[in-house]
Amino acid sequence: MEKSRVLVVGGTGYIGRRLVQASLAQGHPTFVLMRPEIGLDIDKLQMLLSFKAQGACLLEASLDDHASLVAAVKQVDVVISAMSGAHIRSHNLKLQHKLVEAIKEAGNVKRFIHSEFGMDPSKMDHALEPGRVTFDEKMELRRAIEEANIPHTYISANCFAGYSCPNLCQLRTLLPPKEKVHVYGDGNVKVVFVDEDDVATYTIKSIDDPRTLNKTIYLRPRDNILTQNEVIVKWEMLSGKVLEKIHIPADDFLASMKDTDFPHQVAVGHYYHIFYEGCLTNFDIGEDGAEATLLYPEVEYTRVDEYIKQYL
Template sequence: METKSKVLIVGATGHLGKRLVRASLDQGHETYVLQRPEIGVDIEKVQRLLSFKKLGAHLVTGSFNDHKSLVEAVKKVDVVISIVSGELHPTSHKLLLQLKLVEAIKEAGNVKRFLPSEFGTDPSRMADAMEPGRVTFDDKMVVRKAIEDAGIPFTYVSANCFAGIFVGGLCQIGSILPSRDSVVLFGDGNQKSIFVDEDDVAAYTIKTIDDPRTLNKTLYIRPPANILSQREVMGLWEKLIGKELQKSSLSEQEFLDSLKDKEFVLKAVMTHFYHFFFEGCLENFEIGDDAEEACNLYPDVKYTTVEDYLKQYL
């Protein structure tokens, strides 16, 4: 019988973290969740942690401010998955908290795979990204360097656009529900992006942890049916609701001009949209020998198509 890895998930109460916990348990892994004292009186997070316990996960106390506690938590498992939020703030670099996790993994010496908090655009391809959004990519690359310098076995996961954020809002900035009236196209709306249901991201991610084919590689999640343009996503929604949306278009220059007076967080988000929907950065390259494609490796995962994802909003 195949031996399953023991998994520690750091950041389990978040949007993707809770899905990783469920996927790990569903795939038969003994699953540990880091319970950080910093959670304070956040009742929603506490209740989520308790729900993981009911599902069979183990809660283990540890803090980024207590190196010894992190080492002890890491020693309980074979695999560590971090899903620390990359909070967009001019002075906050929460992703760099993972450097403390790298030090704990290095000292523990027992971890056979570390998956750092990436799960979006491959940061190694974003060296020319615009400020201020590029801070996310830069911080992820700092963490990558620390992992590789420490000789820690890794898998990086590039999951592209989360469906809940991009499909739900028809790729509109500041919206996560599909309009039944009007939409704004970025340019001609024909640049391809890649959209992935967050539950599918979790399922593919957990598949990698005992797979030698993904060791020290990047896993790209690129469901073929979900490589679509903004215009195509809107077209699927129009077909479902039986109505054509009123469309306007924002040119590249108009979009760039609109960035000038935006506050930091919104400006950072908009620069990401620029790279996705004007430059097509998610789909305009071939993956190399140091990477694998999730749908090819794991055809047994029946991913959710964009069209099926949109049906829940009817």
């Protein structure tokens, strides 16, 4: 079967650049949106040029220029948006409504994957302020996609390993703790950790698969469904050093939001749902979803202990 032509929007971002690489690796004709708004960001420009050297095609279009966006979309079969929804970086989820309008007008797109890649927002209607804004905006976009009858796949990738494994799930750092580690509650809530390159691999695998059409695909690698305590033990075994554990009750953790910056408040709320409530694993996948590692057992995903070895 001929491979779909793929357009990645946000291709220079944290997940976007991995999606571009995965699309090229899996043999898809790959296009990357190059926005004139890039200005003097030399790092992004050079990354785009490196994609071009690897065989990707750069399509110049602006989210503020509807006609150029429609023209870009008409050249492909699949559109994947990786625009940032992380408040610690940049938060651009609402801009994707312009992409929905362009896809709707173009009328040729066989699959749209918009920027989710975290916990399933449809399970988060109880989410705490201010972090719930992320889920509300993602659900608003889902409604726009479905009202426009755009074929789609939603990707629920859970916790990115780089943000949550080497630091043993600590906030405000990406590095492993040296002496002490904060443990959320009893540390025994099951969480799902996924290597970011694997997120991209599974996402690209899904785009031509009729089993994933108009469904939510959950990434739940069995060996990476771990408690915080289990992640800590893996690090202690690798490093040969036992850390002091400081357990934080739920009320104390939520109280730590007070008088902090907005991104930190968002992160505390999200971590509460993940590490205290267990929102990533406390539900079964229904008929409107599927699990990626079962769909694609041929993918050799990265285990948590393999991932954190590089931080020794």
